[in-house]
Amino acid sequence: MDCNDWSDKQHFLPNGKSLRIMIANFATMKELIEYILQFGNLNKQQIDLITSKATEKELHEDDYFVEAGKLFNQVVFILDGILRICYYNNKGEEITKYFIDENHLFANPYKGEPMTEYIQAVTDCKLIIFSQQDWDELSNTIVGWNDITNKIFQKGLVEKMDRRSSLVSEDATTRYLTFLEKFPTLANRVPLSYVASYLGITQQSLSRIRKNIR
Secondary structure (H helix, E strand, O other): OOHHHHHHOOOEOOOOOEHHHHHHHHHHHHHHHHHHOOOOOOOHHHHHHHHHHOEEEEEOOOOEEEOOOOOOOOEEEEEEOOEEEEEEOOOOOEEEEEEEOOOOEEEOOOOOOOOOOEEEEOOOEEEEEEOHHHHHHHHHHOOOHHHHHHHHHHHHHHHHHHHHHHHHHOOHHHHHHHHHHHOOOOOOOOOHHHHHHHHOOOHHHHHHHHHHHO
16 A cells, blocks of 8 residues: 555544544543553553543633533543633633643532633643543442542642742742743743733733843
């Protein structure tokens, strides 16, 4: 077969699925499984069960994944892209509370309660999603699953506290420098207005800080 045939034609398996799509899906799930295996061991049967419960979702830049007032009972892994958590204060100002980037698993700690914040795509995003029902099934079926996921969520909580600790008492320049240190892949991918909001300063102040440290 000529190599060009692969790019010009769709190749289908007997079940009608595109071989190219299946290979892409395998690569996608491989990233998720490699991430989970950092926190514990799984056998092939358990891995197959996890991948069978996962679904993929793509968001375009500025799309809302969840809106305030809606329920969010899913578990999400970010394969590609950046999400932000934001809300409106009592003055009607939009505030960026936090960013979540690639290779992070997250969920709503207040399941069953309507969201008070928004989750929005800062960039185009590719996500892997588990419904609460499927996540519970994994918990009830895979021995040690809760230990693995507790380690994942605990790591995420510690990282979040570490990333946000500098926002409490440091001056604006130090907060920005710490942001660059704690979010090394975000600086050139996130609008300055979102970064300024996260740091609790105006966009004009952030522009001055960026100019002064160059």
